[in-house]
Amino acid sequence: MATHTTASCTGSTLLQPISDIINLPLDQVNFVAGQLFALLMAVWFRIYLHPSKTSPFIRHVVATLLGFYLALFCFGWYSLHFLVQSGLSYGVMVFAGLEHMHKYCFIVTLGYLIVCQITRVYVFDYGMYSADFTGPMMVITQKITSMAFEIHDGLTKREGQLTPSQKYLAISRMPSLLEYLSYNCNFMGILAGPTCSYNDYMAFIQGTGYRPRCHHSANGKENGKCKQSEPSSKNDVISKLCTCAVTLGVYLWLCKLLPVERCIDEDFVNNTPFHLQILYLYLAMLALRPKYYFIWTLADAINNAAGFGFNGYNKDGSPRWDLISNLRILDIEFATSFKLFLDNWNIQTSLWLKRVCYERCTINPTAATFLLSAMWHGVYPGYYLTFLTGIAMTMAARAVRHNVRPFFLGSASYKCVYDVLTWLATQVAISYTVVPFVLLTVGPSLQFYRSWYFGLHLVCLLVVLVLPVRSRRRLAREQQDAPQEDPQEDQDQDQDHNSTDNNCNQKDKAT
Known part of the structure; x- marks a missing residue:
């Protein structure tokens, strides 16, 4: 096993003895070690390269060089793909006309990612290799394409043509090559992200991301004196690291006990009552999620430790460090709708999909998103089966919400019953939908769906055909023409797939 792991890891073999001792693949050991090193460097970066005593140029250079070092440590020479992808896209930004630059950049960046994914999956056999080099490229793809659209918005459109969030994100000048590489490949996000807006990253580098707080006199009124206050992220970092420890422990404990592959085992399917199959499927998917909780929470803690991620203040005056957070665990586990689950899972990717696709696509934005x-995630057929199923689930959930939910709003007890039923339905629907995402290939995925007689697919089709539902644009027109009877309901229906874009303006509202 050790020999296979060494052969399949393209990065450093320095930690091979540790990999052998704890019996984990070397690529995973390298990833965790790299993130722990990034955490230490983040603390050092904030203390010794603070914006008050270091120029943005030095901060950019150090953040970029540390990022390249981590990439080489984990991925070896395959990390050169990060530079090639970034270089090609920067060339498009510089030499293509501003009018169509964002489209060309999107095609080149996403196309290069897909070519690398095809090569990795269908040309090279990586066996159990999991921390593949295309993972960081997925985040870099988000950053490059977001930047291209934001440059296009900032340099070619008038303010009246932009939504409030697009106005906030718009970039008014072409970034330098150093700024561009620092944004894409900095050590805080090179291994696991999350993605962030270019303007927020530049505010972090320049030290302008903290809002001034005004002191109040004894009578509670502002005395007119505001000082630049730099909040501490220590409590949030410690809290997130504790979450990492718990979720990692839960994942290592449960992942071997509840394999998803058992759902397609013939003996299990033939000899297990269907309600127990549903329960097992839910538990198996529940056991997989802590892996993502660990990775994304650790990445968030690294950025916070460096001073990045401040998002204003709560009402009690405590700082919030969730500007680039990628998930809300409790909201995921207790989600009462398909949309609510997606809104709180991989938040920054949902925002990216919303900004570059959902808001700009004129033909069926939900399906396009x-x-x-699916294309961004990779070339395994299971991804496409999952996201095609997700389209049907989203349409059916929207139809049920529009037509059924109003009957349960008459009393608190009815609303409680509705929430319990929709929580159960959401957990089953999510688990059913993402099985191909885990199994990856067509045969096992269809085998699973056949064992369920494609039940939820048929239910979704029936719901969409029977229950009427208004389109997003028609709903928006009706809301403009008539007063809202249920403002909260209208607010909940505003988007189908992605979370509301509060990250762009929460800072001002919360201060």
């Missing part, structure tokens, strides 16, 4: 998400 799911299709883009």
Whole structure:
């Protein structure tokens, strides 16, 4: 096993003895070690390269060089793909006309990612290799394409043509090559992201991301004196690291006990009552999620430790460090709708999909968004089966919400019953939908769906055909023409797939 792991890892073999001792693949050991090193460097970066005593140029250079070092440590020479992808896209930004630059950049960046994914999956056999080099490229793809659209918005459009969030994100000048590489490949996000807006990253580098707080006199009124206050992220970092420890422990404990592959085992399917198959499927998917909780929470803690991620203040004056957070665990586990689950899972990717696709696509934006998400994730057929199923689930969930939910709003007890039923339905629907995402290939995925007689697919089709539902644009027109009877309901229906874009303006509202 050790020999296979060494052969399949393209990065450093320095930690091979540790990999042998703890019996984990070397690529995973390198990833965790790299993130722990990034955490230490983040603390050092904030203390010794603070914006008050270091120029943005030095901060850019150090963040970029540390990022390249981590990439080489984990991926070896395959990390050169990060530079090639970034270089090609920067060339498009510089030499293509501003009018169509964002489209060309999107095609080149996403196309290069897909070529690398095809090569990795269908040309090279990586066996159990999991921390593949295309993972960081997925985040870099998000950053490059977001930047291209934001440059296009900032340099070619008038303010009246932009939504409030697009106005906030718009970039008014072409970034230098150093700024561009620092944004894409900095050590805080090179291994696991999350993605962030270019303007937020530049505010972090320049030290302008903290809002001034005004002191109040004894009578509670502002005395007119505001000082630049730099909040501490220590409590949030410690809290997130504790979450990492718990989720990692849960994952290592459960992942071997509840394999998803058992759902397609013939003996299990033939000899297990269907309600127990449903329960097992839910538990198996529940056991997989802590892996993502660990990776994304650790990445968030690294950025916070460096001073990045401040998002204003709560009402009690405590700082919030969730500007680039990628998930809300409790909201995921207790989600009462398909949309609510997606809103709180991989948040920054949902925002990217919303900004580059959902808001800009004129033909069926929901389907286009799911299709883009599948292409971005990779070339395994299971991804496409999952996201095509997700389209049907989203349409059916929207139809049920529009037509059924109003009957349960008459009393608190009815609303409680509705929430319990929709929580159960959401957990089953999510688990059913993402099985191909885990199994990856067509045969096992269809085998699973056949064992369920494609039940939820048929239910979704029936719901969409029977229950009427208004389109997003028609709903928006009706809301403009008539007063809202249920503002909260209208607010909940605003988007189908992605979370509301509060990250762009929460800072001002919360201060």
